[in-house]
Amino acid sequence: MVDDLIAQVQAAAGTGGRLRIRGSGSKDWYGEPWQASDALPVLDTRAHAGIVDYDPSELVVTARCGTPLAELEATLAASGQMLACEPPRFGPGATVGGCVSAGLSGPRRASAGSVRDFVLGARLVNGRGQHMAFGGQVIKNVAGYDVSRLLAGSLGILGLITEVSLKVVPVPVAEATLRFDGLEQATALERLNRWAGQPLPLSASAWADGTLHVRLSGAEAAVRAARSALGGELLPDADASSFWAALREQSAPFFAGDEPLWRMSVPSIAPPLALAGQGLGGELLEWGGALRWTRSTLPADALREAARAAGGHATLFRAADTLSGRFTPLDPALLHIHQRLKAEFDPAGVFNPGRLYPGL
Amino acid sequence: MDMPARAATGREALVSRLKALLPVGSVLDTEEAQRPYECDGLTLFRQLPLATVLPSTEAELVATIQACREAGVPVVPRGAGTGLSGGATPHPEGVLLSTAKMSRILDIDPVARTARVQPGVRNLAISEAAARHGLYYAPDPSSQIACSIGGNVAENSGGVHCLKYGLTVHNVLRVRAVTSDGDVLEFGGGALDSPGLDLLAVLVGSEGMLAVTTEVTVKLIPRPQLARCIMASFADVGVAGDAVARLIADGIIPAGLEMMDQPATRMVEPFANAGYDLDAAAILLCEADGTPEEVEEEIARMSEVLREAGATSLRVSASEAERMRFWAGRKNAFPAAGRVSPDYYCMDGTIPRRRLGEMLRAIQQMEVKYDMRCPNVFHAGDGNLHPLILFDANDPSSLARAEAFGADILELCVALGGTVTGEHGVGIEKINQMCVQFPAEAREQFFGVKRAFDPHGLLNPGKCIPTLHRCAEYGRMKVHGGAVPHPGLERF
Known part of the structure; x- marks a missing residue:
């Protein structure tokens, strides 16, 4: 199966062809829009699927790129384990390869780490059609440059x-979600x-419209002690899990509409973002204040400047139009x-041209 | 990778230029002054550099790199020189660039939970400075009292608590670094991610070959209210290994989980008075941290699993002093090896934990084959082994056997599905074993990463990634020689 994928890459590389790497397409809308390249042939990863190795006592799972994330997570759950970065799927068919390439993490990110933090190794077909392994299946490994973590968020x-x-x-033994009403954004950030x-x-936090939700995860005793220390109103378990799932998958009402x-993405201590004293638009905060979703029709430059002034950067995450310039432009030396790097890995420019930045 | 050609200006011209650029006392060029820099923690390899430069500021560091680039002279960055793989072994025709004078803590932000420090700041000094805010920097390599954060970034250092708290790469938010072009770049930042490729991830652990660090922002985390440690004794090393697997499979992630075999405990005890059970074939140190209630709950769960897994006795630290003693023994394993033997050679492979029994049996056979002793300390939670081969460097046969013994261990790590280095880095020490772990195409891709950051090939050339030529040589020697006399030496 992998030979088939490699053959497609080699054929493209040999003829000046280009390929669009795609799993289920659950994140087609993320990154620079496919414009001229919409007609590119698709390198469909879904047939190369399956969990290759999983031994719960090693705390490592190895899976092929086309493996559905749902299948992987169900397998882990059956052994009482999970992906700590809670990657969003954004679609029922989301694949492991897409999860790593997009590098998007969910509610647990601020406390547990990002997708890249959990990548231990990867196999990669480069633009020459060479199939190589980087990193490995062990938690500690510093042999060679950490190419496998570089792939997280590289958008292919x-x-x-x-x-x-x-x-x-391991899945935490105990979990509880607390709700605090009537909190201004600045107060929520301070807390x-x-x-x-x-x-x-x-293990997670979310603030919107004056309401702060906080999730606690860990040993029974630790969660119990933190509950009494923090106060707030305890959410019933079913409500809590649907609340965090809706946040993770962006199915909450805040994310609806065009x-x-x-x-x-800013330092958690940054004060509420503003332009000329005005708020930016509707806001939802996650990651202890380090991730701030904004619904705004303000110009991109203005929003980027607000994020930059706060010490961070702004991404046009979802938009109805096909405007280019989704990610904050890079410093010229970077x-x-x-x-x-692109020229070294993919000299003929076979893979996902322009998906991360125009020209890359 | 091709070495930058030495310009005709020569050594004297570069040294005078550097002396003009930097304050008095910042450029060392006599043999006597440079002796302390001839090796890092891998003392097997000693080499005087062309000159040793100690910049005090980022501007001086940039000027040094620019002068070296213009002269076509390689630059070898050095932190505290505690590295164990020869990553900071000087280049005979290069400048050794020490960050020792850049040792200021610039800022501790207790609200943001970050520390911004210069590269020469010692690992432990960060935690000491953060302590009054109830915060600390989690990665704790055994050398933390001396090793610098710049070196930790270069090596992606771990420690005894990284199963739960992560490696350097998980705890560094931002690195400011100078490329061989003389550009000062920011990798990462104050937010949890940055636009574009995650270059910070590849910079960490790049052994000073991609850019030279001038400033680091690290994450600080709340100091747990309490930590307690169980010392569990086992009559068999394999049973101890299985106990580790049972703990993990039971959903327990100890704050620290270390194994020492009997030769290691007996080696350490007279030195550290840790109170280890010297009759046990192996001991496990298993730590819980958190709130007092949480620790009590975890210690009870761990104790139950360890007993069921066959521990012959358990002792739980009754005080912070006793807990520190348990760890002092482990953290002093390397110095203790130096006490019982003229020299020791510390290996650093990682294997999937389930292969531990096989590995330890193989090491026992190698002890017979090479007629040398090899106590084992082991970061059991993450499969990282530190066999300590005891030898005498003054005896050429002993040295050669130790090196061959080490090479055998590393190559077995690869064969068992692991890696030749878990946390010490490749440097020059394990460069031949990289030929075993990575095929030519992957090594060439590594060189591509190197070229993308350092197109001049200026920074720490010849480390970490072996050339095709070198691997071909190594392959031939393996075929003809068996035991290789000096695997670290260039042979072409």
């Missing part, structure tokens, strides 16, 4: 990920940063490194 521009090994963790500096088992959705 360096090559086709055929297989990944991910660190997994979240203060709590994050204390030994509390925080207004552009901006992802503002862009230069990106261009040289």
Whole structure:
């Protein structure tokens, strides 16, 4: 099966062809829009599927790129384990390869780490059609440059990920979600940063419209102690799990509609984002204040400047139109490194041209 | 990778230029002054550099790199020099660039839970400075009292608590670094991610070959209210290994999980007075941390699993002093090896934990084959082994056997599905074993990464990634020689 994928890459590389790497297409809308390249032949990863190795006592799972994320997570759950970064699927068919390539993490990210933090190894077909393994199946490994983590969030521009090994963790013994009403954004941010500096088992947070939700995960005793320390109103378990699932998958009402959705990634201590004293639009905060979703029709430059001034960056995450310029432009010297990396991995420019930045 | 050609200006011209660029005392060029820099923690390899430069500021560091690039002279970055793989072994025709004078803690932000520090700041100094805010920096390599954060970034250092708290790559938010072009770049930042490719992920662990770090922002985390450690004794090393697997499979992630075999505990005990059970074939140190209630709950769960898994006795630290003693023994394993033997050679492979029994049996056979002792300490939670081969460097036969013994262990790590280095880095020490772990195409892709950051091939050339030529040579020697006399030496 993998030979078939490699053959397609080699054929494209030999003829100046280009390929669009695609699993289920659950994240087709993410990244630079496919414009001229919409007609590119698709390198469909879904047939290269299946869990290659999983031994719960090793805390590592290895799966092929086309493996449905749902299948992987169900397998882990059956052994009481999970992907700690809670990657969103954004569609029923989301694949492991797409999860790593998009590099998007869910509610647990601020406390547990991102997709890249859990990548231990990957197999990659580069633009020459060479199939190589980087990293490995062990938690500690510093042999060679960490190419496998570089692939997380690369949107396929360096090559086709055929297989990944991910660190997994046990599902927490206990979990509780607390709700706090009537909190201004600034107050919520102050509390979240203060709590994050204390030994509390925080595992997720969300603030919108004056309401803060906080999730605690860990040992029974730790969750119990934190509940009494923090106060708030305890959500029933079923409500809590649907609340966090709706946040993770962006099916919550905040995310509905056509207004552009901006992802503002800033230091958690940044004060509420504003332009000339005005708020940016509807806002939803996650990750202890470090991730701020904004529904806004303000110009991209203005939003980027607000994020930059706060010490972060802004991504046009979802938009109805096909405007280019989804990601914050890179400093020229960093862009230069990106261009040289692209040339080293994919000299003929076979993979996902322009998906991360125009020209890459 | 081709070495930058030495310009005709020569050594003297570069040294005078550097002396003009930097304050008095920042450029060392006498043999006597440079002796302390001739090796890092891998003392088997000693080499005087062309000159040793100690910039005090980022501007001086940039000027040094620019001067070296213009002269076509390689630059070898060095932190505290505690590395164990020869990553900071000087280049005979290169400048050794020490960050020792850049050792200021620039900012501790207790609300953001970050520390911004210069590269020469010691690992432990960060936690000490953050302590008054109830915060600390989690990665704790055994050398943390001396090793620098710049070196930790270069090596992606781990420690005894990284199963739960992660490696350097998981705890560094931002690195400011200078490329061989002289550009000062920011990788990562104050937010949890950055636009574009995750270059920070590849910079961490790149052994000073992609850019030279001038500033690091690390994540600080709340100090747990309490930590307690179980010392569990086992009559058999394999049973101890199975106990580790049972703990993990039971959903327990200990804050620290270390194994020492009997030769290791007996080696350490007279030195550290840790209170280890010297009759046990192996001991496990298993730590829980968190709130007092959480620790009590976890210690009870761990104790139950360890007993069911065949522990012959359990001792739980009754005080912080006793817990520190348990760890002091483990953290002093390397110095203790130096006490019982003229020299020791510390290996650093990682294997899938389920192969531990096989590995330890193979090491026992190698002890017979090479007629050398090899106590084992082991980061059991993450499969990272540190066999300590005891030898005498003054005896050429002993040295050669130790190196061949080490090579055998590393190659077995690869064969068992692991890696030649878990946390010490490749440097020059394991460069031949990289030929075994990575085929030519992957090694060439690594060189591509190197070229993308350092098109001049200026930074730490010849480390970490072996050339095709070198691997071909190594393959031939393996065929003809069996035991290789000096695997670290260039042979072409």
